Amino acid sequence: LELITTTDTDRAKELAEGLNELNRERQDETARVFAEAMQQSEGYLDDAILVLSGQDWSHGIVGLVASRVSEARHKPTIILQQLGKTTKGSARSVGTFNIIEAITSAKQHLERYGGHAFAAGMTLKTSKVVDLRKALNAYAAQHESELSTQKELVVTCQLDEGILNTQLLTQLEALEPYGNANPQPIFASKLKLVRMRPVGADQKHLQMNFEASVGQLGAIAFSAGGGASRGGSQS
Numbered sequence: 001l002e003l004i005t006t007t008d009t010d011r012a013k014e015l016a017e018g019l020n021e022l023n024r025e026r027q028d029e030t031a032r033v034f035a036e037a038m039q040q041s042e043g044y045l046d047d048a049i050l051v052l053s054g055q056d057w058s059h060g061i062v063g064l065v066a067s068r069v070s071e072a073r074h075k076p077t078i079i080l081q082q083l084g085k086t087t088k089g090s091a092r093s094v095g096t097f098n099i100i101e102a103i104t105s106a107k108q109h110l111e112r113y114g115g116h117a118f119a120a121g122m123t124l125k126t127s128k129v130v131d132l133r134k135a136l137n138a139y140a141a142q143h144e145s146e147l148s149t150q151k152e153l154v155v156t157c158q159l160d161e162g163i164l165n166t167q168l169l170t171q172l173e174a175l176e177p178y179g180n181a182n183p184q185p186i187f188a189s190k191l192k193l194v195r196m197r198p199v200g201a202d203q204k205h206l207q208m209n210f211e212a213s214v215g216q217l218g219a220i221a222f223s224a225g226g227g228a229s230r231g232g233s234q235s
Contacts, residue, residue, distance in 0.1 A: 003015040030061045033065045033079075034068050036054060036057070038073075040052045048076075048140035048141065048147055049075060049078070049140050050073060050076070052077070052078070052079055052080065053079075053080035053082050054080075054081065054082065055081070062080065062089050063090035066078065066079040066089075066090045066092040067092045069092075075147070076091065076092065076093045076140075076147070078091040078136075079091075082129075085125060086124075087124050087126045088121070090121050091120040093119070094147070098146070099115070099117065100113075100117055100120050102139050103122060105135065105139045106132055106136050109128040110132070153186065155188045157188075161191060164189060191212055192211040193211075194209050194211050195208065196208040196209070199220075204223055205220060205222050205224065206221040207220050
């Protein structure tokens with residue numbers, strides 16, 4: 001708040017650098033916990049729902065890590081921080097699996113919980129973590145069809161390449177915020193891909209150029225840089 005309200009340029013620079021450093025620390029911490037959680041998950045690959053925990057996994061990032069692990073393992077995931085006798089954590093789901101219904105089915109092992117179909121939080125006694133894992137996977141065995149991660153791609157409509165511009169983006173912003181009850185529209189447009197390359201500090205983003213009747217269009221896909229190469233295919 002001070003950063004965006006200060007009129008002192010030097011103070012603004014100092015605050016911005018401080019926030020940037022905090023963000024780097026958060027990214028490093030998230031990467032560390034994610035790596036440890038992925039390693040721990042190797043011991044539970046037969047589980048339909050992953051319940052993973054660590055003593056030094058900060059509660060402030062367990063939601064982020066749960067999202068990343070669920071995407072990597074294609075399974076509903078709960079990441080927990082053990083705080084002595086108490087454990088707190090966050091859950092993220094996949095496919096059409098309703099994670100809050102699953103957690104509710106195991107509420108006898110929880111102190112508190114809440115959330116919605118795709119994300120939830122909970123508090124439980126550390127001694128109950130194993131019981132929670134067993135109860136959730138017993139529930140999942142009875143709802144196996146909901147665990148499919150295959151999603152149907154529903155295209156809202158096909159757009160003429162001539163209206164792919166910043167004015168369109170501004171108009172779409174009026175529909176935000178997007179969410180479960182207000183899904184973000186997906187558009188299709190016939191363009192020729194003429195160039196793509198990974199960019200970013202760790203090459204995780206994908207920069208592209210498309211050929212259109214109005215000239216070349218530039219684009220970027222965040223977190224999609226793996227395996228990028230030059231090409232001339234249709235998109």
